[in-house]
Amino acid sequence: MFVDLEKLKEIVREAGEIISQANLTPEQIRSKTSQKDLVTKYDVEVQDFLESRFQELWPDRHFMGEEQVEYRYEQRGFLVDPIDGTSNFIFGIPHFCISVAVLEQGEIVQGVVYNPVVDEMYWAEVGQGSYLNGDRLKNPDFALGEAVFGVGGSPYDPNSIEPTVRLIAKIMEEGDIRRLGSAALDLCYVASGRQGGYFEFAINPWDIAAGLLIAREAGVTVTTLDGEEPPLTRTTSILAAGPKMYAKIKNFIGF
Numbered sequence: 200m201f202v203d204l205e206k207l208k209e210i211v212r213e214a215g216e217i218i219s220q221a222n223l224t225p226e227q228i229r230s231k232t233s234q235k236d237l238v239t240k241y242d243v244e245v246q247d248f249l250e251s252r253f254q255e256l257w258p259d260r261h262f263m264g265e266e267q268v269e270y271r272y273e274q275r276g277f278l279v280d281p282i283d284g285t286s287n288f289i290f291g292i293p294h295f296c297i298s299v300a301v302l303e304q305g306e307i308v309q310g311v312v313y314n315p316v317v318d319e320m321y322w323a324e325v326g327q328g329s330y331l332n333g334d335r336l337k338n339p340d341f342a343l344g345e346a347v348f349g350v351g352g353s354p355y356d357p358n359s360i361e362p363t364v365r366l367i368a369k370i371m372e373e374g375d376i377r378r379l380g381s382a383a384l385d386l387c388y389v390a391s392g393r394q395g396g397y398f399e400f401a402i403n404p405w406d407i408a409a410g411l412l413i414a415r416e417a418g419v420t421v422t423t424l425d426g427e428e429p430p431l432t433r434t435t436s437i438l439a440a441g442p443k444m445y446a447k448i449k450n451f452i453g454f
């Protein structure tokens with residue numbers, strides 16, 4: 200059984216209000232795994248709000264959130280990033296979102312990604328297509344030179360810096376890149392065609408789960424950077440693009 204998607208969107212929109220009304224001060228920011236991995240009072244507040252509302256309405260579902268002390272994966276539940284793009288949020292760059300995926304038997308069956316700054320709600324249900332607010336999404340299947348390509352950086356994973364730079368250089372021989380700072384929105388932007396594709400060498404399940412479904416439902420191919428299914432149990436690489444661009448990057452990497 201899926202959850203009531205309208206109800207889920209309503210709760211996520213309410214959580215967006217917490218972020219829109221935030222008045223962030225330096226004391227409310229702290230680092231997690233490294234100096235570049237930050238969390239704010241509002242990441243925690245939004246996560247607590249979502250957890251308590253979900254528990255009221257759907258008490259039999261497990262809750263997995265980025266800001267929990269320990270990530271304990273379960274096949275049935277909610278996989279949540281309360282603020283994806285925390286650094287953007289901290290520096291006042293208006294590009295961040297709340298990301299919520301619903302899992303059933305380990306599959307992502309529903310996804311909601313909401314940017315409260317521009318009031319853009321991306322959502323999808325498996326087999327039913329994906330949407331931006333009320334508009335159905337379809338990836339336009341651009342060639343590499345016809346659209347910008349999104350890149351994620353993972354400063355907490357030094358091993359990914361070299362391969363990231365190499366792939367950027369290769370893409371820039373024909374195309375152009377963007378580093379927007381929210382993996383969930385990167386995937387939604389590929390769904391809508393604002394970006395032709397997106398890759399990142401080390402990304403966490405809560406950042407990508409909802410966006411992955413939204414992208415796939417819009418005709419985007421999403422795998423790891425070696426062509427496998429991205430796992431939801433641990434950090435992974437990711438490559439998302441329309442069929443033409445995907446084939447091109449696959450060829451560059453050689454998997």
Ligand code: IPD
Nearest residue numbers: 282283284285351352380381382
């Ligand atoms: C980060 C963003 C960023 C990506 C990083 C993520 P967070 O998530 O999605 O775009 O490049 O790898 O960790 O920390 O803002 O939730």
